[in-house]
Amino acid sequence: MSTSASIHSAPPLRESFIELPARERARWLLDAGSFRELLGPFDRIESPWLPLQGIVCQADDGCVIARGTIDGEPAVIAAIESAFQGGSIGEVSGSKIAAALEMALRDCERGKLVRPVVLFETGGVRLQEANLGLAVIAEIQAAIVALRPHVPVVGVIAGMVGCFGGMSLAAALCSYLIVTKQGRLGMNGPEVIEQEAGIEELDASDRRRVWQLIGGEQRVASALADTLVDDDADAVRAAVHAAFARGVPPAHRSEQVDTFLQRLARIDPASITPETLRDVYNPQGRDASNKEHA
Known part of the structure; x- marks a missing residue:
């Protein structure tokens, strides 16, 4: 085979979404040329509390807010930067x-629909700003719930930090949740579980076990996330666009209280495995029925 033939037959290169910083993740999801950042680094909106702890601030405090369009429709993206303080929320x-999100809500209430996307990459509340962080996470959650009747709220958990703590509840409130295999979702992170409950409960160093329990594939198979995608920036963008095309779901996960209580009642705490959880949450077919590849 000639060199030119080998080049032409090679598969196209993929852009890792996980390896992109928050700003570039947001830029990638918006229509080309539409990215416009609000309260960027040059506005120097930074935490007043971190210097008191001897921590060097970041001028955007690890969160990128971008306006633009998705499929030609107005959109806003909030992208959390995991490289700064583990994506913690202050x-x-x-x-x-x-x-x-509240600005998007006001536009929606005036009849101008804005498509909101949250790129979760966070261990939860920032311990140095615990009470303030918890209060503002509650505001985020309230804004998501208020937006949902108007327009789908789309969340993305790509990796490698994942999404934990109070922000895992915010992710659960989203209309649609897109995850990669590398992403993780849980109320408490593996290290916290090991610290509080002991290594017998969970060995945080057992990466295979951790991803079996709370990884993206497991969360889709157990109906706690909606779409599983490869770590491919184009695939993530396609999944986001597809989520908005689906429109507002007839019932959000957080509204299906009775359904989830029934599922919880079928769980035997003495014999929990990734497979038994898939059976409880998705009895019609563990790996296939709720799993969508975009």
Whole structure:
């Protein structure tokens, strides 16, 4: 085979979404040329609390807010930067997300629909700003719930930090949740579980076990997330576009209280495995029925 033939037959290169910083993740999801950042680094909106702890601030406090369009429709993206303080949510970063969602809500209430996307990459509340962070996470959650009757709220958990703590509840409130295999979703992270309940409960160093329990594939198979995609920026973008095309779901997960209580009642705490959880949450076919590849 000639060199030119080998080049032409090679598969197209893929852009890893996980490896992109928050700003570029947001830019990638918006229509080309439409990206416009609000309260960016040059506005120097940074935490007043971190210097008191001897921590160097970041001028955007680890959160990127971008306006633009998705499929030609107005959109806003809140992208959390995992490289700064593990994507933790403090007063400033959380307020930026809450304000962006509340601005989108006001537009929606006036009849101008804005498509909201949250790129979750966070261990939850920032311990140095615990009470302030918790309060603003509640504001984020309230804004998501208020937006849902108007327009789908789309969340993405790509990796490698995942989504934990109070922000895992925010993710669960989203109309549609897109995850990669590398993404993780849980109320408590593996290290916290091991620290509080002991290594017998969960060995945080057992990466295979951790991903079996709370990884993206498992969360889709157990109906706690909606779409599983490869770590491919184009695939993530296609999944986001497809989610908005589906429109507002007839019932959000957080509204299906009786259904989830029935599922919880079928779980035997003494014999929990990834397979038994899939059976409980998705008895019609563990790996296939709720799993969507975009």
